[in-house]
Amino acid sequence: MNATTMTRTATPRRATFSEAAPAVTFARLARAEWIGLWSLRGTSVALAIGALLTIASAVGFAAMWGFASTRPDSPLPAEAAPPLVAMALNGIVIVQVVGVLLGVSAFAKEHSTGSLRSQLAAAPRRRGLLGAKALVVGAVSLVWSIVVLAVGLAGVALVYAAFDLPPRTGDVFTGLLLPLAGGAVLVGLSAVLGVAVGALLRSETWGMTLVLLFLLLLPGVLLTLPFDWANRIGETLMGHTGAALYTPHESVDPAVLGDIALTLAWPAVALAAALVVVARRDA
Template sequence: MTSATATPVPTAAARRTAPGRVTFGSLVRAEWISLTSLRSTLFSWIIGTVLVILPAGAFAAVYGAQYTDSGQDPAMLEWLPSVGDISMNGFFFAIAMAVVIGSAAFAKEHTTGSLRTVLSAAPKRFGVISAKALVVATATFVATLVAFALAFAAAWFVGGAFGLPTGIDDAVLGAIMPIVGAGIFAAATAVFTLGVAAMLRSETWAVTSALVFVFILPMILATLPWTWGAEVSDVLLGTTGQNLVVAHPAITGELVVDLVLTIAWGAVAFFGGAAVMKRRDA
């Protein structure tokens, strides 16, 4: 006589915790925890924010003092920058912050070996680097918006103490769009550096390469005695991103092209890093 044995039916909880069923949402949460747990990330955010605010307040004080010393001469208003332009003087530090964060998001995990642990739980490498890019871009975008909003407030407050007019006729074009543009520039740069870090697998080389590509290469090309040098410089990330930070009298086709190119540079480096990550061992 034989007895039938019951086959255990996997419960919903067991199915949810089965290996290989890691969702993209869980990857995003894990990457957020990983990013915010890095002390270098927190220090970069804090130091970057301070360095964005300080130039805004300092330049507002300098221009305000000149305006006061002139007896508030209306003729000075023809060349004095607006409060919005003054608040953008620290954009270099915001982009440097984005480079550090984008590089650390991949290179530190690769160096410590924790990337292997992540890939053992989530073998689909494109999903892993996509989660990193989403977290890095979102965090950098929000942090940059906050930093430049505070910089604008500092420039407005310090300039107002000297009686300096804001010089802004349209709040959207003169203040909001440059701040949002700075956020997009920083987010694209962070994703760009993340992709470079995935390709080079070195934090030092990723940071160096990104800074050279964003800041130095456009200047070198622009100074060449050939017209193609300036033309190439105009489409590089450093140039298109800076154009988003400047206040424009209207939304033009050139501004839209700069926006598309800025995002495209981040996408190109991201897909390049994803391709290299897929072919190489962690």
């Protein structure tokens, strides 16, 4: 064996193109986020509890109206019962809170536990990672909420039928299907807002507090103040404009379209800000 042979033998074999690591695409990031979301026991627990409370509140309030309309002393008129879809959407706040919880936890909790650093080491594209989190959490919240609201609607319909309460649904598409779909869209948008705020604050506690105050408390406070400027601000907040998505409308006027546009704009602006901040900030 000569020196040339020894040199060739010692030379390491170069890796071919087929042996290279697979590219980190957005689809792979989304799939990883999907697996990570369902690997957490808290996800299933939150969704199960949220579904139970939402359905129970809708069916429970419907049953109260039913018993009140059949009591022997001073029964309430059956026509006074809320429309079927309004009663079914009675627990929209509950599913919205669950969506926010999933959204904030998707980023802030991983940052607090340190698992976010491992994700960034495997997928250094921070904007893609945050976008995948927003997509997966928003989609899961939307699909889950529409199933929960549909089950609640079925339960309320059974109660209304048992007590002969008028459903007053009107047109099935505009008075029933669109409000259900709109409520689910609102939950998905709230989850995306939670992801964005969680990425901005990197704190699960502060993120949840800020988003819930923004969605559930601040609009009501501003709208009750005796100032025109406060009312105008309150009417532009997502907690107020979001009702346009699940409220039945006989006709779509510019005011309704404006509320829907504002509802879409709030999570979009928050997510855009989070994408900029996450790309520039250390993990």
